[in-house]
Amino acid sequence: MIIISKHIIPDKFVGLTIFPFIFLKNKDLKGNRTLVNHEKIHLKQQLELLWVPFFLWYSVEFLIKLIIYKNWHEAYRNISFEKEAYQNESNFNYLNQRKLFAFLKLL
Incomplete structure (x- = not known):
C-alpha cells in the first residue's frame, strides 16, 4: 500500500518503506515505476527478515559502512539492501525471479 506523506520521509529522500507500507513524498511519485519498484524490493527484503x-x-x-567509507552517502549506497534495490530497480520482472535472501550476495 502506498501512502503519501512528506512528513515521514527524511530530507534528501523521496521514498521510504516500512512493511507493509511504501511512503512517498508526493502523489506524483506514484507514477515513478522505478522508484516504486525499488521500494517493493525493500518490502520483499523486510518480509524475508521480518521488520x-x-x-x-x-x-x-x-x-x-560509515566507518569504512567515512561518508554518509557512500555508506548508504553500499548497504547490501540498497545495492540490491538500486541494481534491480529498473528490472520490473526482478521480484518474480528474485531468489530468497538475494541481498546476501551483495554484502
Missing part, C-alpha cells in the same frame, strides 16, 4: 531484524541489520550494516 525488526531487517532494521537492526540495516542499521548495523550502515554503521559499519
Whole structure:
C-alpha cells in the first residue's frame, strides 16, 4: 500500500518503506515505476527478515559502512539492501525471479 506523506520521509529522500507500507513524498511519485519498484524490493527484503531484524541489520550494516567509507552517502549506497534495490530497480520482472535472501550476495 502506498501512502503519501512528506512528513515521514527524511530530507534528501523521496521514498521510504516500512512493511507493509511504501511512503512517498508526493502523489506524483506514484507514477515513478522505478522508484516504486525499488521500494517493493525493500518490502520483499523486510518480509524475508521480518521488520525488526531487517532494521537492526540495516542499521548495523550502515554503521559499519560509515566507518569504512567515512561518508554518509557512500555508506548508504553500499548497504547490501540498497545495492540490491538500486541494481534491480529498473528490472520490473526482478521480484518474480528474485531468489530468497538475494541481498546476501551483495554484502
